[in-house]
Amino acid sequence: MIILNCNDICHSYGINTVLKDISFCIHDGDKVGIVGVNGAGKSTLLNIINGELQCDSGTINISKNYKIGFLHQNTGLDTDNTIFEEMLSVFQELINKEERLKVLEKEISKTAEDELNSLVKEYSRLSDEYSLNGGYEYRSRVKGVLKGLGFNEDQFDIKIHILSGGQKTRLALAKLLLSEPDIMLLDEPTNHLDIEAIMWLESFLKTMKKTVLIVSHDRYFLDSVTTKTLELENNSAKLYNGNYTQYLKQKEVDREIQQRHYENQQREIEKMEAFITQQKQWNRERNIIAAESRQKAIDRMEKIEKPKDLPGKINIRFRKSIISGNDVMFVEKLSKSYPGKKLFPISALRSKRMKESFYLGQTAAANQPW
Numbered sequence: 001m002i003i004l005n006c007n008d009i010c011h012s013y014g015i016n017t018v019l020k021d022i023s024f025c026i027h028d029g030d031k032v033g034i035v036g037v038n039g040a041g042k043s044t045l046l047n048i049i050n051g052e053l054q055c056d057s058g059t060i061n062i063s064k065n066y067k068i069g070f071l072h073q074n075t076g077l078d079t080d081n082t083i084f085e086e087m088l089s090v091f092q093e094l095i096n097k098e099e100r101l102k103v104l105e106k107e108i109s110k111t112a113e114d115e116l117n118s119l120v121k122e123y124s125r126l127s128d129e130y131s132l133n134g135g136y137e138y139r140s141r142v143k144g145v146l147k148g149l150g151f152n153e154d155q156f157d158i159k160i161h162i163l164s165g166g167q168k169t170r171l172a173l174a175k176l177l178l179s180e181p182d183i184m185l186l187d188e189p190t191n192h193l194d195i196e197a198i199m200w201l202e203s204f205l206k207t208m209k210k211t212v213l214i215v216s217h218d219r220y221f222l223d224s225v226t227t228k229t230l231e232l233e234n235n236s237a238k239l240y241n242g243n244y245t246q247y248l249k250q251k252e253v254d255r256e257i258q259q260r261h262y263e264n265q266q267r268e269i270e271k272m273e274a275f276i277t278q279q280k281q282w283n284r285e286r287n288i289i290a291a292e293s294r295q296k297a298i299d300r301m302e303k304i305e306k307p308k309d310l311p312g313k314i315n316i317r318f319r320k321s322i323i324s325g326n327d328v329m330f331v332e333k334l335s336k337s338y339p340g341k342k343l344f345p346i347s348a349l350r351s352k353r354m355k356e357s358f359y360l361g362q363t364a365a366a367n368q369p370w
């Protein structure tokens with residue numbers, strides 16, 4: 001079933017045309033990677049789909065009652081809530097039901113049997129809804145997602161406003177995953193994740209049934225998650241079946257086909273031009289007419305563009321480096337506090353990896369992507 005349909009979308013920033021007549025449709029459950037060079041218009045397209053940006057012309061149709069969720073590049077949460085409280089806010093309806101069920105339980109225990117009927121009915125209806133909507137699982141889902149994205153349990157009570165920008169962005173991602181919108185728009189979701197969290201996110205998105213559109217420069221992540229690829233190039237869009245690697249192969253095939261068509265057309269034009277030259281040399285009226293008519297045929301032809309060369313392969317060779325001393329950097333007794341805020345020990349806020357960064361011995365440095 002088609003759930004998102006973009007028709008002839010155009011968008012310019014002043015004189016800078018970014019998207020021109022973009023059309024494509026997305027089916028329920030598609031996992032789409034959006035690729036293109038820097039400035040191709042990937043974020044602009046996501047903003048238009050999300051309704052934050054009005055396109056200059058064209059239409060976007062989204063299935064009725066389908067909810068969109070958007071993780072922007074470098075955006076995080078900023079509230080006074082703790083990490084866990086903020087995640088629970090996704091499940092406010094379930095929490096309200098939970099509280100009502102507790103109240104009903106108390107009332108039922110105090111009410112006489114002949115007046116119980118309506119209370120029991122309400123209790124039974126609410127408890128069915130509670131169970132059906134994941135009331136018995138939501139707390140463990142919150143924990144699972146937070147842990148998957150690199151937060152451990154002793155961080156759950158930390159206030160969000162003291163977290164780093166990257167941690168806030170990871171939380172925004174966690175909240176979005178928990179809220180399960182029908183269409184998820186993710187702009188560079190791996191930006192603040194370490195390798196373990198990236199792998200966790202890959203498997204989360206792969207098993208999730210919902211539709212997701214992902215802008216990412218991480219081709220391995222796209223290869224692992226996506227089933228379709230939307231390429232933005234020269235202000236246009238083309239949707240390919242398959243992940244990033246399959247898209248590159250298909251693009252190469254398309255390029256070869258276009259190259260053949262281009263060469264065939266060029267040969268045809270050369271022949272026609274040779275004919276025109278010859279006819280003009282003879283210079284009789286009927287030859288001139290024939291030459292003019294052939295020239296018109298060339299002018300009327302829909303010219304096939306010469307395909308651009310694909311970027312070639314490059315070989316990189318790393319030379320063996322000179323072995324330095326064991327201690328690259330050594331920091332001792334470093335502390336940092338924020339005025340008026342509780343001081344958290346570095347171990348409570350930083351991952352193991354970050355702690356290691358305070359001592360960069362040769363082995364540690366060799367294991368890290370500095």
Ligand SMILES: Nc1ncnc2c1ncn2[C@@H]1O[C@H](COP(=O)(O)OP(=O)(O)OP(=O)(O)O)[C@@H](O)[C@H]1O
Pocket residue numbers: 013016018036037038039040041042043044045
């Ligand atoms: N608010 C804006 N005002 C003017 N120009 C803008 C605005 N936002 C984006 N642009 C320009 O529009 C073009 C597309 O930007 P966009 O951010 O959509 O590209 P992108 O493909 O997401 O790039 P990247 O991969 O670098 O994130 C760029 O040339 C950018 O400079």
